[in-house]
Amino acid sequence: MEGLQRCFVLHSRPYSETSLILDVFSEDHGRLTLLSKGARRKRSNLKGTLQPFTPLFMKWSGKGAMPVLTHAEPISIGLPMRSYILYSAMYVNEILVRVLGNHTPYPQLFLDYLNALRELAQADNPEPALRRFELSLLHHLGYGIDFLHCAGSGLGVEDDMTYNYREQQGFIASMKIGQMTFKGNELKAIAARCFETPEQLRAAKRFTRMALKPYLGSKPLKSRELFIPRGRRIGT
Incomplete structure (x- = not known):
């Protein structure tokens, strides 16, 4: 995909020792499931970012059942x-x-x-x-x-x-x-x-x-x- 998308994380669950599976609602692509690799590591820059009710800019790659999250940043503080x-x-x-x-x-x-x-x-x-x-x-x-x-x-x-x-x-x-x-x-x-x-x-x-x-x-x-x-x- 190209460009950042406005998104919300609807739900997340642990995957392997360091990753997360995210249910995401995006403005242009609807609901999708993303794999966030390493998001649970102590030094991950995504720690505290992938929370429900926080408007996010997100980007991912891959066209399979579970694309991989490549970027996420808050648009504003969580509601x-x-x-x-x-x-x-x-x-x-x-x-x-x-x-x-x-x-x-x-x-x-x-x-x-x-x-x-x-x-x-x-x-x-x-x-x-x-x-x-x-x-x-x-x-x-x-x-x-x-x-x-x-x-x-x-x-x-x-x-x-x-x-x-x-x-x-x-x-x-x-x-x-x-x-x-x-x-x-x-x-x-x-x-x-x-x-x-x-x-x-x-x-x-x-x-x-x-x-x-x-x-x-x-x-x-x-x-x-x-x-x-x-x-x-x-x-x-």
Whole structure:
């Protein structure tokens, strides 16, 4: 490859005695796996650099399944993620690793990811930022759902009407209440990615969990498990 690329490290794991395998999200190349040789050596100039939530310029070589990292430098200091917000940011990283294929460019999703990290770094409540990012991710994965019109009649959704979600179809006006039903005002909030009430935020979480499940599969998310021993309410 030519030139430096804007990137974030999503996850890293040891490889051999001195190296790291990196899951990286790059602006122009999407998600890829890199081998960072010697990154764990005591005198490595990469020590402390290859951290999540730090904007990096990176360069690599090789066209196989695991290109070799040849250069990495921070663009700026890492975005600060305090206490429980850190686990929410780790969740964002984990779902990207789980759902994005290698070497598929998502330049706009990269910017949405950067904006989500900035929002989380300043948030007291992580949930609005998480829901916005999940909806963005679904959009870029090609998940097209019309939140503003009834799939049965084609009419615009009404705030106080109830709509039942049907996979691959959309939302159908319904008198039933359950996990798959949403108020019209909740659907409008999801479409706008703007949540003015706790009910709208809960509805968005319910929807994104349902919509992301086929992409994430049945394997539990490690970032969610981090919250269980602490008894915290998670935003993921």
